[in-house]
Amino acid sequence: MKPLPPRRLHPPLGAIAALLLLTAGVAHAESGVTEQIEPAEIDLGETAQLTIATLDSTQTLVTPPVIPGLEFVAVGQSSQMESVNGRTTSKSSVVYEVIPQRAGIFTIPGGSPPLVLRVRPGGASAPPASAGAFSTSPAARSGMVASATQLTQDGSAFVRLRLPKHQLYVGESMPVDIQVGVRDGLVATLSGLPSFGGDSFTLNNLSTKPEEAREIIGGQPFTVLIWHSALAAVKPGTASLTIDTPLTVRMQSMRPSAANPSGDPALDEFFNDPFFQKFFGVVGTTEKEITLASPPTSISVMALPAQSRPEGFSGAVGHFKITSELSAATTTVGDPLTLRMHVSGAGNFDRVRSGMLGSAHDWKTYPPTATFTATDSNGYHGEKVFEQVAIAKEPGNQTLPALAFSYFDPDAGRYESAQTPPISVAVIPAAASSSAANGRVPNDHEGKAREGRFASPALRPDYADTGNSVASLVPRYFQPPFLAVPSAMALAFTAAWFWLRRREQAANDSRTAVQRATSQATATWLAQMETAAARGDAQVFFSSARSVLRQALGARWHVAPQSIGLEEIDAHLGRDDQDVRQLFASADEATYSGCDAVIGDLEHWKHVVLRQLNERPTR
Amino acid sequence: MTARMTIALLTLALGAGIAHAAIGVAPQMRAGYSAPRLFDLANAYVRDGKPGMAVLNYERARLLAPNDPDIRANLSFVRRTSGLRPITGTWFERQASRFASPNTLFWFGCIGLLIGGASLFLARRYSQHRLALRACTAAGLALMAVTLCNALAIWPMMNEAVVIARATPVRVAPISLADPLMPLREGEILTMDAKVRDFTLVHTDTGRTGWVPSADIAPVIPR
Numbered sequence: 001m002k003p004l005p006p007r008r009l010h011p012p013l014g015a016i017a018a019l020l021l022l023t024a025g026v027a028h029a030e031s032g033v034t035e036q037i038e039p040a041e042i043d044l045g046e047t048a049q050l051t052i053a054t055l056d057s058t059q060t061l062v063t064p065p066v067i068p069g070l071e072f073v074a075v076g077q078s079s080q081m082e083s084v085n086g087r088t089t090s091k092s093s094v095v096y097e098v099i100p101q102r103a104g105i106f107t108i109p110g111g112s113p114p115l116v117l118r119v120r121p122g123g124a125s126a127p128p129a130s131a132g133a134f135s136t137s138p139a140a141r142s143g144m145v146a147s148a149t150q151l152t153q154d155g156s157a158f159v160r161l162r163l164p165k166h167q168l169y170v171g172e173s174m175p176v177d178i179q180v181g182v183r184d185g186l187v188a189t190l191s192g193l194p195s196f197g198g199d200s201f202t203l204n205n206l207s208t209k210p211e212e213a214r215e216i217i218g219g220q221p222f223t224v225l226i227w228h229s230a231l232a233a234v235k236p237g238t239a240s241l242t243i244d245t246p247l248t249v250r251m252q253s254m255r256p257s258a259a260n261p262s263g264d265p266a267l268d269e270f271f272n273d274p275f276f277q278k279f280f281g282v283v284g285t286t287e288k289e290i291t292l293a294s295p296p297t298s299i300s301v302m303a304l305p306a307q308s309r310p311e312g313f314s315g316a317v318g319h320f321k322i323t324s325e326l327s328a329a330t331t332t333v334g335d336p337l338t339l340r341m342h343v344s345g346a347g348n349f350d351r352v353r354s355g356m357l358g359s360a361h362d363w364k365t366y367p368p369t370a371t372f373t374a375t376d377s378n379g380y381h382g383e384k385v386f387e388q389v390a391i392a393k394e395p396g397n398q399t400l401p402a403l404a405f406s407y408f409d410p411d412a413g414r415y416e417s418a419q420t421p422p423i424s425v426a427v428i429p430a431a432a433s434s435s436a437a438n439g440r441v442p443n444d445h446e447g448k449a450r451e452g453r454f455a456s457p458a459l460r461p462d463y464a465d466t467g468n469s470v471a472s473l474v475p476r477y478f479q480p481p482f483l484a485v486p487s488a489m490a491l492a493f494t495a496a497w498f499w500l501r502r503r504e505q506a507a508n509d510s511r512t513a514v515q516r517a518t519s520q521a522t523a524t525w526l527a528q529m530e531t532a533a534a535r536g537d538a539q540v541f542f543s544s545a546r547s548v549l550r551q552a553l554g555a556r557w558h559v560a561p562q563s564i565g566l567e568e569i570d571a572h573l574g575r576d577d578q579d580v581r582q583l584f585a586s587a588d589e590a591t592y593s594g595c596d597a598v599i600g601d602l603e604h605w606k607h608v609v610l611r612q613l614n615e616r617p618t619r
Numbered sequence: 620m621t622a623r624m625t626i627a628l629l630t631l632a633l634g635a636g637i638a639h640a641a642i643g644v645a646p647q648m649r650a651g652y653s654a655p656r657l658f659d660l661a662n663a664y665v666r667d668g669k670p671g672m673a674v675l676n677y678e679r680a681r682l683l684a685p686n687d688p689d690i691r692a693n694l695s696f697v698r699r700t701s702g703l704r705p706i707t708g709t710w711f712e713r714q715a716s717r718f719a720s721p722n723t724l725f726w727f728g729c730i731g732l733l734i735g736g737a738s739l740f741l742a743r744r745y746s747q748h749r750l751a752l753r754a755c756t757a758a759g760l761a762l763m764a765v766t767l768c769n770a771l772a773i774w775p776m777m778n779e780a781v782v783i784a785r786a787t788p789v790r791v792a793p794i795s796l797a798d799p800l801m802p803l804r805e806g807e808i809l810t811m812d813a814k815v816r817d818f819t820l821v822h823t824d825t826g827r828t829g830w831v832p833s834a835d836i837a838p839v840i841p842r
Contacts, residue, residue, distance in 0.1 A: 493732075
């Protein structure tokens with residue numbers, strides 16, 4: 001918290017002298033003191049400025065006179081030094097804000113002639129009489145009415161609430177000043193920000209660095225901390241408002257044991273002497289927590305009238321005016337424009353809302369955004385700007401509809417509806433058929449058709465969401481769940497291929513085994529033929545030869561070897577090859593009749609068999 | 620294990636894969652990434668004066684719609700106005716990433732696998748249609764090759780990130796007090812190599828390497 005600087009009042013003798021001079025009507029110009037007031041005529045509720053300047057460095061600054069009905073608040077001080085030809089002169093001036101508390105003609109002595117301030121009766125009501133002696137109000141604002149200044153019992157501090165009025169509507173906010181004054185010399189620290197109880201009002205956040213001013217109350221100088229804020233009414237009714245401010249006050253105290261240890265009353269004066277106490281260190285410093293409270297201020301809160309409440313009223317209460325503007329008067333189909341609505345004035349800007357265009361024919365609009373810029377420290381005055389992006393759908397001369405804003409005027413006591421004029425826009429057709437205007441993603445073909453627009457420095461307009469979306473940007477071929485599909489397919493193909501291959505292998509193996517057995521049998525029979533031919537055994541020879549031929553012809557004709565007989569031979573070989581038929585016939589004859597053939601005949605039949613074996617099998 | 624059991628298991632696995640994919644697809648219809656949405660978001664960031672976030676969302680939109688001229692135009696516009704180098708890349712990366720979106724190509728690859736595998740089997744059975752079936756096999760292999768090329772071209776993007784902070788320095792070590800090596804511009808694209816606590820090891824397209832705060836960059840493909 002901000003510690004209040006200890007200040008001591010040192011009544012300057014020069015100031016008293018100057019005051020005497022002022023009241024005596026001495027020409028200040030000769031003594032180097034000049035006074036000026038501007039303006040000389042004001043309305044009640046307004047303020048004037050009194051400037052008192054001293055041209056001589058030896059002069060001490062003067063204080064303003066005490067005039068019933070006028071308050072003087074020091075608002076500025078300046079000093080200037082000049083050195084010309086070795087002579088140094090200085091000029092100091094103090095600026096006072098003069099706040100009239102009633103209408104009338106006031107004469108401010110000291111000038112030659114004396115200054116005159118005329119105060120006309122204005123609209124503002126006169127402030128209530130302050131408690132106690134003469135008081136002044138620092139940093140007064142026109143229209144602000146201060147509550148009574150109620151000092152603490154020891155007259156060392158006060159809390160004051162300044163309001164522009166005591167009647168307001170629900171939702172209405174008004175600027176307020178919270179002032180905490182501490183008499184100079186009192187060492188105090190704020191242990192918390194001012195606050196008030198109850199739930200009838202809300203207060204904007206208070207700054208931890210309040211404004212600081214000086215004020216004289218009853219001839220005593222006070223340091224005044226001022227918070228500018230805004231008070232808003234929450235519910236109807238009459239409520240009493242009291243501001244509480246926690247303070248930590250440091251004060252000097254004497255240790256009880258140190259006070260006159262002898263107990264002799266005659267020595268009390270000696271032991272209670274401040275010099276004695278400070279010298280022997282019997283004076284201590286203690287801190288005390290206190291809470292300052294402002295005098296209760298009654299505020300009447302009225303409900304907003306339910307009748308003739310406009311549609312779209314968002315709860316804005318105050319004095320507003322609206323204007324609108326468009327970012328460009330000419331646009332192209334599909335290009336965005338920014339529509340702005342400025343709501344400026346004074347009131348509860350947190351309730352100032354607008355849907356702007358909403359949905360407009362031939363325009364694609366987006367939800368508006370709002371930014372508020374306060375022009376005062378409490379956020380009561382300012383400007384709220386609504387921005388909305390609008391895209392023209394159709395070419396031609398289009399018109400953006402008027403924007404409307406409704407609010408409640410607390411002074412007039414009725415709802416007001418402000419409206420901006422419609423805005424005309426020339427919409428030029430797009431050079432190429434823009435898919436964006438139709439709200440869809442262009443396909444590749446359209447994309448190639450619009451390659452010529454690549455060089456355009458402007459930003460391409462937004463698309464409308466087509467609704468097709470993916471949960472992850474990771475390509476599907478890198479996502480395990482999706483990879484299961486091709487993996488399973490590849491696995492299935494591989495397994496099937498192996499299965500097929502194995503099946504074919506098995507078939508090949510059985511065929512090879514048969515061929516091998518056949519070859520072995522053929523070789524055996526050939527060997528028997530050789531042996532029988534050498535022995536001249538025709539029966540064995542022809543039997544073996546027939547077996548060999550059956551194997552060879554069976555493989556060639558794809559029939560079972562045992563089924564080959566004379567009929568088969570006739571069917572396949574016809575009558576052209578009589579040797580084979582003759583051999584089969586001779587074999588039958590040798591088997592059943594036991595004929596004997598000469599060795600030379602056996603050699604012939606052997607060649608016939610070998611010739612048949614060497615013939616290539618038909619397919 | 621008999622052949623019949625093998626086929627049954629494979630059928631189950633294939634069905635489970637498709638079901639899993641379908642489960643993955645279902646939520647995507649409700650919420651997620653879409654090229655128009657990312658494009659609009661990027662445009663909003665451009666208007667808001669945040670080129671880093673704009674580049675990030677344009678890159679993401681480009682991944683889903685690689686042939687969209689508006690996305691490429693706005694991305695080039697933002698990069699140009701932000702003082703960033705134009706989009707580069709090898710010929711292979713440029714061509715392979717322009718066929719179609721990776722997700723579309725994924726299904727092309729699956730179809731190619733199906734066609735290629737089936738035609739290989741049929742060619743063994745029906746030798747009289749061998750030529751036509753071999754053409755089908757070649758077509759299937761071509762589809763798979765295109766998908767594979769696209770995957771190879773996209774793979775580097777899996778580790779790419781965009782600088783989203785106004786100005787962030789590349790430091791020599793993954794601590795805040797380490798000496799800065801060079802500043803990075805907002806919107807610059809980096810390749811992420813490793814991550815240690817709140818820092819990420821990156822290298823730029825010029826080959827310089829260093830550590831940047833992870834909060835100052837955003838991956839193009841979030842995982």
